[in-house]
Amino acid sequence: MSHATERLLCARVRPTRRPVMRQRWDDLFFLHWEYAAAAIQARLPAGLTVDTFEGKAYLGVVGFRMNAVRPLGLPALPWLSYFNELNVRTYVRDAAGEPGVWFFSLDCDRAPAVVIARAGFGLPYEHAAMSFGPGLAQTCRRQGEQETARYAWSAVSSPQIAAPGSLEFHLAERYSFFSDRGGRLVRGQVHHAPYQLSLAEANAWSDLPLRWDGFDVGGRPPDLAHCCQGVAIEAFSLVPAHA
DSSP: OOOHHHHHHHTTTSSSSSOSSEEEEEEEEEEEEOOHHHHHHHHTTTTTTEOTTTTBBBEEEEEEEEEEEEETTOOOOOOTTTEEEEEEEEEEETOOEEEEEEEEEEEEHHHHHHHHHHHHHHHOOEEEEEOOOSSSSEEEEETTSOOOOEEEEEOOOOOEOOOOTSHHHHHHOOOEEEEEEEEEEEEEEEEEEOOEEEEEEEEOOHHHHHHTTTOOOOOOOEEEEEEEEEEEEEEEEEEEEOO
């Protein structure tokens, strides 16, 4: 087993400190495009290095429904605790080799959630008009943009946990994210059961979120498509990253 795979396995161990939030991520889709590692690296803050798999770097567009989002010890609230999200991401390591995700954007259709996530976690949330359904389908139009990104997907294989050392494991088994909070690189952590991933057919897809964030994939379809029914999440407070 490679050192990189060992670090990813270690990263999914539940932190010993108390979580600060609980939530569910449901009806997820994961679309990935191979992209030039140097071009991604140029967009990362100091202290982070693009994490490649067999020399290849990837950009992901990941959409899902956020359900029952609430602080630890409090109940979920109608409307406020339920919303859609779509993020543009890549995969990175900090100076100590800690694996995680770097978000270029996170679109969300709840304005209070956008404000809280920006202030509390330093994440680049954007307010967007979004919808989910009918069926496995999601739309997103970021505030200030004229076009709507549309997605529809269906599972074409039975769900299973990604095998250690596989590309799916490299992309999915990420339990940390990095963000810039007041000019300081920090790491947030989540804990959940490993994703039960299915290969997916992308019946509708869009590269608009990539283009909104300044990435051009030439209009080509995603190189990989996966989906997952959902996972229950514990989220933990930010800690300093190794820069």
